[in-house]
Amino acid sequence: AQKITQTQPGMFVQEKEAVTLDCTYDTSDQSYGLFWYKQPSSGEMIFLIYQGSYDEQNATEGRYSLNFQKARKSANLVISASQLGDSAMYFCAMREGRYQAGTALIFGKGTTLSVSS
Amino acid sequence: DAGVIQSPRHEVTEMGQEVTLRCKPISGHDYLFWYRQTMMRGLELLIYFNNNVPIDDSGMPEDRFSAKMPNASFSTLKIQPSEPRDSAVYFCASGRGPYNEQFFGPGTRLTVL
Numbered sequence: 580a581q582k583i584t585q586t587q588p589g590m591f592v593q594e595k596e597a598v599t600l601d602c603t604y605d606t607s608d609q610s611y612g613l614f615w616y617k618q619p620s621s622g623e624m625i626f627l628i629y630q631g632s633y634d635e636q637n638a639t640e641g642r643y644s645l646n647f648q649k650a651r652k653s654a655n656l657v658i659s660a661s662q663l664g665d666s667a668m669y670f671c672a673m674r675e676g677r678y679q680a681g682t683a684l685i686f687g688k689g690t691t692l693s694v695s696s
Numbered sequence: 697d698a699g700v701i702q703s704p705r706h707e708v709t710e711m712g713q714e715v716t717l718r719c720k721p722i723s724g725h726d727y728l729f730w731y732r733q734t735m736m737r738g739l740e741l742l743i744y745f746n747n748n749v750p751i752d753d754s755g756m757p758e759d760r761f762s763a764k765m766p767n768a769s770f771s772t773l774k775i776q777p778s779e780p781r782d783s784a785v786y787f788c789a790s791g792r793g794p795y796n797e798q799f800f801g802p803g804t805r806l807t808v809l
Contacts, residue, residue: 612795614797622802623800623803624803626800629797684729684741
């Protein structure tokens, strides 16, 4: 079974609108971390936001927020006021607590976001 | 502060040749990761180091792949001999401490003909 599932291969949004990118995860660990990365067409991987499994509040970083629903095992990324520069591939990733500390990330397949004017 | 540095950015080689990818992590980071990205398999971990010691190499596809980290500021990923199916983008990432975000380098796009 996939550890990280991103069901939306592509999303389209207009400038200034908000968009939600879905991510569900599968783990039996109590301690884990969830990450979102952005990969523009240039190819680099840019860290956006992090949510720890014990964090009581949803993480926010500027226009990015993470809608963390632990019971549903979902960690959706919300981008408010979309900009043309937000067009990119977005990856959800998880670090599981059962590995040695400092674990690698398990990535989803990604969602391509296209922002139009 | 400079980010993660990878070289070369692009590599084209012929099947059977040895390929060496290089990475300089961010200073002060004690974890270093090598990932591979392909269209078919997405982003996958190959190997990671903690304080220069390999911790998990279960993602290394086969014996043709090897990785070293001789010191805190340098790591290499070597493929010998290379095969066309090794064509991918190889990312190096580093992080400080066990739970923090990982910062990725720009990647090396490898094409094996």
